[in-house]
Amino acid sequence: MYSEKVMDHFTNPRNVGEIPNADGVGEVGNAQCGDIMRIYLKIDGGVITDVKFKTFGCGAAIATSSMATELIKGKRVEEALQLTNQAVVEALDGLPPIKIHCSVLAEQAIKAALADYYTRLGIDPEPLVGKIPNGCDHCVH
Ligand code: FES
Numbered sequence: 001m002y003s004e005k006v007m008d009h010f011t012n013p014r015n016v017g018e019i020p021n022a023d024g025v026g027e028v029g030n031a032q033c034g035d036i037m038r039i040y041l042k043i044d045g046g047v048i049t050d051v052k053f054k055t056f057g058c059g060a061a062i063a064t065s066s067m068a069t070e071l072i073k074g075k076r077v078e079e080a081l082q083l084t085n086q087a088v089v090e091a092l093d094g095l096p097p098i099k100i101h102c103s104v105l106a107e108q109a110i111k112a113a114l115a116d117y118y119t120r121l122g123i124d125p126e127p128l129v130g131k132i133p134n135g136c137d138h139c140v141h
Helices: 004-011 059-072 077-081 085-091 097-120
Strands: 024-029 036-044 047-056
Touching (some): 036 097
């Protein structure tokens, strides 16, 4: 059902944890399925120098968080804003259709963290990041 990469990132997730003095923190979740994802960003000169995540959720949510953090580490914030859930899914060699929505949580958590970063800088994040919907609407366990 799951690719080797998904299993690898689920059983050995990268960048798990917190960053105490993060420059941006984003949390998205869904009260119905109970899955919550929090992303911490350390940003220096517009570059994401460190990223950590905590995900309380399904295996696909953990694997996509792990891969998403790998994909934005070392990137400029503008590049990280372009990250789509499809790119995360492709990097994981696919997800079962019923689990695609879990990858949306990773994209949204990164965008929420970047929105927080812009807000702290006194910049209105909405024109750059868009509206952050609060989690996936169709989680089914
Ligand atoms: Fe996977 Fe909710 S994020 S079931």
